[in-house]
Amino acid sequence: GQNIDQPTEMTATEGAIVQINCTYQTSGFNGLFWYQQHAGEAPTFLSYNVLDGLEEKGRFSSFLSRSKGYSYLLLKELQMKDSASYLCARVRRQTGANNLFFGTGTRLTVIP
């Protein structure tokens, strides 16, 4: 979807740090969202970046580089409950609203 690329799967150890990368097509860019989705559940909002730099929110941080078409989600002090899919979504503002185009998601498995 709209040339959004993120790794399909990642595995990390409880207590560790993991970085999930996302690259996207830069034309018409209006912001980037990260969502968490547990199996069989709805996506839940994690972060929004529209300017370059790092946004920190507790254990989760998100970084954006607009010139490189690159973002990452950083999860610290991993917990078992962090096992989920992480969806990167870019904004394409056509009708004044944030129409989101999602990547396929990165399935993170946290192991003891």
Add this chain to the structure above:
Amino acid sequence: DTGVSQNPRHKITKRGQNVTFRCDPISEHNRLYWYRQTLGQGPEFLTYFQNEAQLEKSRLLSDRFSAERPKGSFSTLEIQRTEQGDSAMYLCASSAELGTDTQYFGPGTRLTVL
């Protein structure tokens, strides 16, 4: 609970039947979105309402699909003459026009077409 709600949560139907799903957005949100998600994929945008006006429709939304938001509050998504390829999770999201316009998703309706 003041989040987005969707009904039904699950729907099993036979090919060729019509189905209708309902979404109740967060009460102060004037924007409402429908997405479809299949296994292993991210959500795909279907359509968007601002108040009662349907302002954008994806090419994924064939003639068999219709969405309404008659009073600018709840919305319905109808699929006519369902096909097996329509089997998916149908997600509704809502947002407020102000600020970051962050979309908050409902639990979804899982449709299975036999």
